[in-house]
Amino acid sequence: MPKSLSFSLLLLFVFFVGKVSGQTISILQWMQQDKAVDLYLTLDWKEIQKKKEDKAYMPASVLLKKENGDTMHLELKCKTRGHMRLDICSYPPLKLKFPKSELTKRSLLEMNEVDLVHPCQNGDAYDQYLLREYLAYKLYQLVSPVAYNVQLVNIHYENPDHTEAFESTLGFLVENEEELVMRLKGRSSQVAVMSERAIDHGAFLRVTLFEFMIGNTDWYIQTRHNLDFIVVPGYNLMVPVPYDFDYSGLVGAPYAAHHETLKLPTVVTRYYQGWCETEEDVNNMLKVFIDNKEKILAMPAEIQGMSERSVEYARSYLEEFFTIIENPKKLQNNIIKHCDMWPVQE
Numbered sequence: 001m002p003k004s005l006s007f008s009l010l011l012l013f014v015f016f017v018g019k020v021s022g023q024t025i026s027i028l029q030w031m032q033q034d035k036a037v038d039l040y041l042t043l044d045w046k047e048i049q050k051k052k053e054d055k056a057y058m059p060a061s062v063l064l065k066k067e068n069g070d071t072m073h074l075e076l077k078c079k080t081r082g083h084m085r086l087d088i089c090s091y092p093p094l095k096l097k098f099p100k101s102e103l104t105k106r107s108l109l110e111m112n113e114v115d116l117v118h119p120c121q122n123g124d125a126y127d128q129y130l131l132r133e134y135l136a137y138k139l140y141q142l143v144s145p146v147a148y149n150v151q152l153v154n155i156h157y158e159n160p161d162h163t164e165a166f167e168s169t170l171g172f173l174v175e176n177e178e179e180l181v182m183r184l185k186g187r188s189s190q191v192a193v194m195s196e197r198a199i200d201h202g203a204f205l206r207v208t209l210f211e212f213m214i215g216n217t218d219w220y221i222q223t224r225h226n227l228d229f230i231v232v233p234g235y236n237l238m239v240p241v242p243y244d245f246d247y248s249g250l251v252g253a254p255y256a257a258h259h260e261t262l263k264l265p266t267v268v269t270r271y272y273q274g275w276c277e278t279e280e281d282v283n284n285m286l287k288v289f290i291d292n293k294e295k296i297l298a299m300p301a302e303i304q305g306m307s308e309r310s311v312e313y314a315r316s317y318l319e320e321f322f323t324i325i326e327n328p329k330k331l332q333n334n335i336i337k338h339c340d341m342w343p344v345q346e
Helices: 003-023 027-031 045-050 084-088 100-105 124-143 177-183 201-214 279-291 293-302 308-325 328-336
Strands: 037-042 058-065 071-080 094-097 113-117 150-158 169-175 227-231 239-242
Touching: 027 071, 027 150, 027 169, 045 071, 113 124, 124 150, 124 169, 124 201, 124 293, 124 308, 169 177, 177 227, 201 239, 201 279, 201 308, 201 328, 279 293, 279 308, 279 328, 293 308, 308 328
Parallel strands: 037 150
Antiparallel strands: 037 058, 058 071, 071 094, 094 113, 113 169, 150 169, 227 239
16 A cells, blocks of 8 residues: 555544544533533524424524633524423423534534423422432433433523513533434434343443432333433443433422322332342442442532522432432342332333
8 A cells, every 4th residue: 555545544544533532522512511501592482382292393593601701603493392391391391403514614513402401380499390300310420421411501591582581590401312322432222112131231220220219210111211222332232321300209390290000109209110130239239329429419519509408308318218228128128129010001
């Protein structure tokens, strides 16, 4: 091979490696900071409310302002998404879709979709429910390397004439599955019905213990309800990635409920839904949680916008989890022997 061609191929390889190793970032990664990013979303809010069941894209624009002074203005498309929250919430959850050409112009990756979560209804109580759901995403990042990225945002709702449509509120953006897969150098699975035999037992055990910690039963393997499944280097089988935690006891939303077949008294009641595993395997995975106990219990106080009362509730709820797993009898009754309990049929 001619030397000039070899050198050209080497340059191409170096450029490609640079692209995938983080020299180019997504718009969500560009936004990432500890505090909320100011997000000015201009949209015909009356029209999207009127046609929310259609889930059709509408033109919109967004202005992003970071704490360090960096700003970015983009035209985009926006549509409603979701199921239950779409029906019961005054502010339906949204999907933001940026033009890939505009992202490329700004040297950003073509990962052009993010989900926007904002409070279900007006009022401080609903703001706190949202922040506790954001907390759940951040907690899962603590205990799992395969987790969705999220970014807190201060949402400014603007009409097309740039007048204020609603009062500003905190919300958060959730990474798209395509971006998660790219970031972890994996691949996604589009299988409609998931088989237990295709799932990594260790990764699934981590998910079930986490869902038990936050008191969430609103997920189901076979129908992929509130679970994505991806193939990630280092795992032989599919890795489940949980999302949508608003029905959890940690959040404690008034509209949340367990599935009717579970016959549980309140949404804050924990119910373990894992497979039967050996005591050794359960204890080994619980070590991940115990090793992170201080960080887990400290995190509620670190979430911007969480009230003192909300912090106390979240911390107390998480402390109850550790009371269970650190007591051998309670661990046996609530987790190790309480396995393969799947009364939910969807």
